[in-house]
Structures are given as structure tokens and as C-alpha cells.
Amino acid sequence: MSSVTLTAVVTGAGGTIGKCFALSLASMGYDLVIIDTHRGNLDALQTTLHREYPDTQVLALDVNITDPQEVMSAAQRVQARFQGIDLLVNNAGISPKLPTGKRIPFLNIEDDEWDLVMETNLKSVFLMCKYFFEGLKAKQGKIVNIASMMGATGSGVDTNKLFPYSVSAAHYSASKAGVINLTKSLAREFGALGMPVYAIAPGAVVGGMGKFDESFIQNLKEQIPSHQLGNPEEIVNALTFLLTSGMSLTGQTLHVNHGWFMGG
Ligand SMILES: NC(=O)c1ccc[n+]([C@@H]2O[C@H](COP(=O)([O-])OP(=O)(O)OC[C@H]3O[C@@H](n4cnc5c(N)ncnc54)[C@H](O)[C@@H]3O)[C@@H](O)[C@H]2O)c1
Known part of the structure; x- marks a missing residue:
């Protein structure tokens, strides 16, 4: 009798939060498809996964998820190798900043x-959900989209007297608002199929695109009730919680931000 294997696809797996997702899912017994355009980080993660989880099957794909042809052929490769997909984590994203590391003013x-941010952060979610749909449907798979607190609040300005003291620009926050909204539409369309679709909206997370200078971090901490930034493990905890929630939270965005933003 063969045991049931679970398969997860993680985009942006070469980045800070994506790597944590991949390692955690491997520890839960998932086989993995890890996707990124950063070949070096992808190779390093694959090596770590083989060393720490030798029984885990890993398919590492250097795929630009803004390109429909690349996403389509990635979906075909995954379909040929695995018998359906249990989980798709749309995590890849970009948040361009000024050379100083500060937010780009709107003008x-x-x-x-603008187009690059929309394609990378929002269109990619559309493409991944569209072309990986058949594999997901085969196993009543779950979709988790990584949004951002800024997708709910809009971006801010460079003063900590106004909420939110911004870490990202208007194109980034607009793209993440789109991710939150797309999550709701997909949850309705896929609900009858028993396929939940959730979003996680981190606040400011240490590492990755959350690398800021010390004075910026101090100002951020003044705004956050816990006076702490988040860490990638907390975002992984939100994912593991959602994986236990069945259909009950489909369409919802789980905000993980240390009390920085408490709205819906
Ligand atoms: N770090 C934070 O403070 C924070 C806060 C809120 C939301 N987020 C969201 O969390 C997710 C992960 O962020 P992170 O901090 O780990 O960032 P990161 O920069 O460390 O990782 C992002 C990864 O996405 C990959 N990527 C970018 N464009 C791609 C493309 N076209 N095709 C394939 N891969 C591509 C990059 O190569 C990178 O490895 C992002 O969606 C981000 O918007 C992060």
C-alpha cells in the first residue's frame, strides 16, 4: 500500500519568507516545487532540503512567474512529475525602493x-492560479496568497506622525490590494470545489525586502504596539494555522503585523 504524498508549490522560494515556507512544508512531509528567478538561492535551498529532508522530492524551477509561457510550461512539468498539487503558495514579490532604501514618492x-510591480505581485498570482488550476483541482488543493498590510492601508509617507509610516510605495500597496481582492474572487469561484483560497498580509518582516536602516527601524517600532518587527517564522505559523482551517476561512486575509494595523 503506497502512502499518500502531499505536494506544495512555493513561488519566491529563494527569498527570506519563501525559504522558510519551503523548509517548514518539508518538515510537514510535503514534496516541493520551489520556484524563483534567483538561481543561486534556489540551488542553495535545494541543497539544504536534500541534506535536512532526504526523503523529500524537490523540483527546483527557474521560472519568471510574470511570463505566461514560462508559467504554463512549469505547470506541465509539475503535472508530469507529481500527481496533483495540495498547496500553492504565491509568495514571490518585489518592492522597489530608492537607492537610499527609502520609499519611492508617488510622482x-x-x-x-508600475507595470513591473503589477506584473510581479499581482498578474503572477493570476497566472499561477490559472495554469496550476488543473493540478490543484485534482487534489482539492489550497491556495495561499502572500499580500501585505500595505494592501489594506495604502502606502504612507516618511513621517512617523502619520499612519502607516511607509516602508513601500504606492504601486506596491496597490498591487497587494489587488492580491487581497483576487483572493476573495477566487475563494468564491473555487468554493464549491472544496478549494480554499486565503491571503496572509504581513506587516514589516525582518530580512528580505524588509531590510531597512537602523533609524528607519526605530521609527517603525515606535508605530507598532509590540515595538517589534515580525519574523519569517511568524508568517509560516500563519500558513500552518490556515492549513488546519479547512473551508472556514476561505477568502479571508490574515493580518500578521504585531498590532500595527487592526482593521479588516
Ligand atoms: N519582508 C517584508 O517585510 C514583507 C512585508 C509584507 C509582505 N511581504 C511579502 O512577502 C513576500 C516575500 O517577501 P520577502 O521579504 O521574503 O522578499 P524577498 O525579496 O526575500 O523574496 C522575494 C523572492 O521573489 C523572487 N521573485 C521576484 N520576482 C520574481 C519573478 N518574476 N519570478 C519568480 N520569482 C521572483 C525573488 O527572486 C525573491 O527570491 C512578498 O510577496 C512580499 O511582498 C514581505
């Missing part, structure tokens, strides 16, 4: 950069 956002 300084280049037209091309």
Missing part, C-alpha cells in the same frame, strides 16, 4: 516600474 514612480 517618482516610473511608468515601466
Whole structure:
């Protein structure tokens, strides 16, 4: 009798939070498809996974998730290797900043950069859900989209007297608002199939795109009730909680931000 294997697809697995998702899912017994454009980080993660979880099957794919052809052929490769997908984590994203590391003011956002942010953060979620749908449907798979607190609040300005003291620009927050909204539409469309769709909206997380200078971090901490930034493990904890919630939380966005934003 063969045991049932679970398979998860994680985009942006070469990044700070994505790597944590991948390692945690491997520890839970999932086989993994790890996707990123950063080949070096992907290789390093694959090596770590083979060493720490030798029984885990790992397929590492250097795929630009903004490109429909690349996403489509990735879905075909995954379908050929695994018998369906139990979990898709749409985690890859970008948050362009000024060379100083600060937020780009709205009027300084280049037209091309607006498109790049929308394609990377929002269109990619559409493409991944569309082209991996058949594999997900085969196993009543779950979808978890990584949004951002900024998707609910909008981006801010560079003063800690106004909420939110911003870490990201207007194109980033608009794209993440789109992710939260798309999550709701998908939850309705896929609900009858028994496929839940959730979003997780982190606040400021240490590492990854959350690398800021010390004075910026001090100002951020003044705004946050716990006076702490989040860490990637807390985002993974939110994922593992959602995985136990069945259909009860489908369409919801789980905010993980140390009390920085408490709205819906
Ligand atoms: N770090 C934070 O403070 C924070 C806060 C809120 C939300 N988030 C969200 O969490 C997610 C992960 O963030 P992180 O901090 O780990 O960032 P990160 O920069 O460490 O990781 C993002 C990964 O996505 C990959 N990527 C970018 N464009 C891609 C593309 N076109 N195709 C494939 N891969 C691509 C990058 O190579 C990178 O490895 C993002 O969606 C981000 O918006 C992060």
C-alpha cells in the first residue's frame, strides 16, 4: 500500500519568507516545487532540503512567474512529475525602493516600474492560479496568497506622525490590494470545489525586502504596539494555522503585523 504524498508549490522560494515556507512544508512531509528567478538561492535551498529532508522530492524551477509561457510550461512539468498539487503558495514579490532604501514618492514612480510591480505581485498570482488550476483541482488543493498590510492601508509617507509610516510605495500597496481582492474572487469561484483560497498580509518582516536602516527601524517600532518587527517564522505559523482551517476561512486575509494595523 503506497502512502499518500502531499505536494506544495512555493513561488519566491529563494527569498527570506519563501525559504522558510519551503523548509517548514518539508518538515510537514510535503514534496516541493520551489520556484524563483534567483538561481543561486534556489540551488542553495535545494541543497539544504536534500541534506535536512532526504526523503523529500524537490523540483527546483527557474521560472519568471510574470511570463505566461514560462508559467504554463512549469505547470506541465509539475503535472508530469507529481500527481496533483495540495498547496500553492504565491509568495514571490518585489518592492522597489530608492537607492537610499527609502520609499519611492508617488510622482517618482516610473511608468515601466508600475507595470513591473503589477506584473510581479499581482498578474503572477493570476497566472499561477490559472495554469496550476488543473493540478490543484485534482487534489482539492489550497491556495495561499502572500499580500501585505500595505494592501489594506495604502502606502504612507516618511513621517512617523502619520499612519502607516511607509516602508513601500504606492504601486506596491496597490498591487497587494489587488492580491487581497483576487483572493476573495477566487475563494468564491473555487468554493464549491472544496478549494480554499486565503491571503496572509504581513506587516514589516525582518530580512528580505524588509531590510531597512537602523533609524528607519526605530521609527517603525515606535508605530507598532509590540515595538517589534515580525519574523519569517511568524508568517509560516500563519500558513500552518490556515492549513488546519479547512473551508472556514476561505477568502479571508490574515493580518500578521504585531498590532500595527487592526482593521479588516
Ligand atoms: N519582508 C517584508 O517585510 C514583507 C512585508 C509584507 C509582505 N511581504 C511579502 O512577502 C513576500 C516575500 O517577501 P520577502 O521579504 O521574503 O522578499 P524577498 O525579496 O526575500 O523574496 C522575494 C523572492 O521573489 C523572487 N521573485 C521576484 N520576482 C520574481 C519573478 N518574476 N519570478 C519568480 N520569482 C521572483 C525573488 O527572486 C525573491 O527570491 C512578498 O510577496 C512580499 O511582498 C514581505
